[in-house]
Amino acid sequence: MPTRYLTADEVRDAERASGDLLASGTLMRRAAHGVAQAVAAELNRAGGCYGRSVGVVVGAGDNGGDALFAAAELARRGVAAHAVLLAPEKAHPAGLRAFRAAGGRVDDALPGGLDAVIDGVVGIGGRGPLRPAAATVFAGLDPETVVVAVDLPSGIEADTGEVHDPSVRADVTVTFGFPRRAHLLAAPRCGRVVVVDIGVGDPLQPDARQLISYSDAEIDWPVPGPADDKYTQGVVGVIAGSHRYPGAAILAAGAAVTATSGMTRYVGSAHAEVVSHFPEVVAAPDLADAGRVQAWVVGPGMGTDAAATALLRTVLDSDLPVLVDADALTIVSNEPGLVAGRAAPTLLTPHAGEFARLTGAEVGADRVSAVADLAARWGVTVLLKGRITLVADPSGRVVGNDAGSSWAATAGAGDVLAGIAGSLLAVGRSPQEAGAWAARVHAHAALLASRGAPIGASALLAALRPAIREFATGRTATETHTPPR
Numbered sequence: 001m002p003t004r005y006l007t008a009d010e011v012r013d014a015e016r017a018s019g020d021l022l023a024s025g026t027l028m029r030r031a032a033h034g035v036a037q038a039v040a041a042e043l044n045r046a047g048g049c050y051g052r053s054v055g056v057v058v059g060a061g062d063n064g065g066d067a068l069f070a071a072a073e074l075a076r077r078g079v080a081a082h083a084v085l086l087a088p089e090k091a092h093p094a095g096l097r098a099f100r101a102a103g104g105r106v107d108d109a110l111p112g113g114l115d116a117v118i119d120g121v122v123g124i125g126g127r128g129p130l131r132p133a134a135a136t137v138f139a140g141l142d143p144e145t146v147v148v149a150v151d152l153p154s155g156i157e158a159d160t161g162e163v164h165d166p167s168v169r170a171d172v173t174v175t176f177g178f179p180r181r182a183h184l185l186a187a188p189r190c191g192r193v194v195v196v197d198i199g200v201g202d203p204l205q206p207d208a209r210q211l212i213s214y215s216d217a218e219i220d221w222p223v224p225g226p227a228d229d230k231y232t233q234g235v236v237g238v239i240a241g242s243h244r245y246p247g248a249a250i251l252a253a254g255a256a257v258t259a260t261s262g263m264t265r266y267v268g269s270a271h272a273e274v275v276s277h278f279p280e281v282v283a284a285p286d287l288a289d290a291g292r293v294q295a296w297v298v299g300p301g302m303g304t305d306a307a308a309t310a311l312l313r314t315v316l317d318s319d320l321p322v323l324v325d326a327d328a329l330t331i332v333s334n335e336p337g338l339v340a341g342r343a344a345p346t347l348l349t350p351h352a353g354e355f356a357r358l359t360g361a362e363v364g365a366d367r368v369s370a371v372a373d374l375a376a377r378w379g380v381t382v383l384l385k386g387r388i389t390l391v392a393d394p395s396g397r398v399v400g401n402d403a404g405s406s407w408a409a410t411a412g413a414g415d416v417l418a419g420i421a422g423s424l425l426a427v428g429r430s431p432q433e434a435g436a437w438a439a440r441v442h443a444h445a446a447l448l449a450s451r452g453a454p455i456g457a458s459a460l461l462a463a464l465r466p467a468i469r470e471f472a473t474g475r476t477a478t479e480t481h482t483p484p485r
């Protein structure tokens, strides 16, 4: 099952539906226990709990209540617990009583040298950045102090993942029942996310726009069967590059060759360069001589002149799946009718700049709504690139992928992504699966290629085969990666 990321309203509905568990405070006790366990696990990594020291930063709502109960539990295990109350008159009364009864101390500021700090400033009820008093506490922490956020790092918007300045950067985030949208959309700020079962049920409304991510096991990479030949697996055609930008053609066609077996065709003026790098590509200068394909990739480095526009129009007039990238997106932004309402599967793959060109407005802080709105309005699938790639289908369902590192932010990496996703379209995958799976292996290839050092798109392309091998054989390590910051 894909992982689903809830909005704050969905979380509240789920908690309300639990009835007595909420009213009796049971949910909060369970949540606090989960937080205490996570902090204890951090302390146990080095030296255990007894005699260690923990700070807790307490806001005005139930998030602060969770933090106080958790700190009380730690105090009972021999941890010295210090609390700063940001709104003393509003601090959760029962939590504060429990904290004091366990021997916790309330101070105006946290002492130095703490082993861990619990961020209980705000959770799903938070809006906007950390206010100055909280910001001062977090700015004063020793760099070695482990920060454990309750529910969300404070200052991160629950539904959009917008990272306000200032906001908390957590090493561990402990959440309850189901992950929230921000845990994916602001993954680099959440650290390791621990989901604690507190006994709330699934709140899904059937018509809700969902944000999900696939597990490694759900990526069912195409593997040729005994009866397959080079044609039966789907032939992908790449229209990319130009005399000025032959590299885009080489990278996109090379990625298509690498991503699936079968055949890759190429159309464009860089045909000689493409074939010299990848002799297996069947290349032609003109579309009329291209031969048949099951999907097209069109756009990287191809220019925006009249010839490019005519080529794009012809391809989009077909009833084949088409991936529209780069220069083809620029053409489409002047003529949305080329893709809007197209009946055959259509995948647009803009980066933020191209997205703004397509819609006439910046993506903004709410990336999920932005991408889902465009997909719904034009009836196409839209993949918005970035550290967290989002792929929205026309129904508004969005699949997200955290790349886990940002080494793929390099020129030409998008051409590689287009080639991968195009080959998946050619084997018959839906545009959303093609885009999301491509983003996943692309990110994994970047991690394998980089291992901490900068990479170019050629290195990323070279690591694509080992990355795909892990998915095709079911031996992936991506889910055990702790995302680097």
Ligand SMILES: NC(=O)C1=CN([C@@H]2O[C@H](COP(=O)(O)OP(=O)(O)OC[C@H]3O[C@@H](n4cnc5c(N)ncnc54)[C@H](O)[C@@H]3O)[C@@H](O)[C@H]2O)[C@@H](O)CC1
Pocket (backbone or CB within 6 Å): 015, 022, 027, 028, 029, 031, 032, 059, 060, 061, 062, 063, 064, 066, 121, 122, 123, 124, 125, 126, 127, 128, 129, 130, 131, 150, 151, 152, 155, 176
């Ligand atoms: N409802 C429940 O039963 C449960 C709630 N839980 C916890 O309760 C949290 C939600 O609690 P609340 O609804 O009380 O909301 P929060 O505690 O998240 O925050 C609301 C309070 O913070 C203030 N606030 C908002 N933005 C702020 C900012 N930027 N700086 C400082 N203060 C700000 C608000 O004025 C309000 O007083 C969850 O995130 C979770 O941690 C858990 O205990 C699980 C069970």
Ligand SMILES: Nc1ncnc2c1ncn2[C@@H]1O[C@H](COP(=O)(O)OP(=O)(O)O)[C@@H](O)[C@H]1O
Pocket (backbone or CB within 6 Å): 326, 351, 384, 385, 386, 387, 388, 389, 403, 405, 406, 407, 408, 409, 410, 411, 412, 413, 414, 415, 416, 417, 442
């Ligand atoms: N900060 C980032 N972290 C991880 N991946 C990124 C980041 N920024 C961009 N990428 C990925 O790198 C690729 C860049 O594509 P694009 O911007 O089209 O570049 P180009 O046109 O030069 O190939 C995309 O796959 C995108 O998702």
Ligand SMILES: [K+]
Pocket (backbone or CB within 6 Å): 063, 119, 120, 121, 122, 123, 149, 150, 151, 152, 153, 154
């Ligand atoms: K918090």
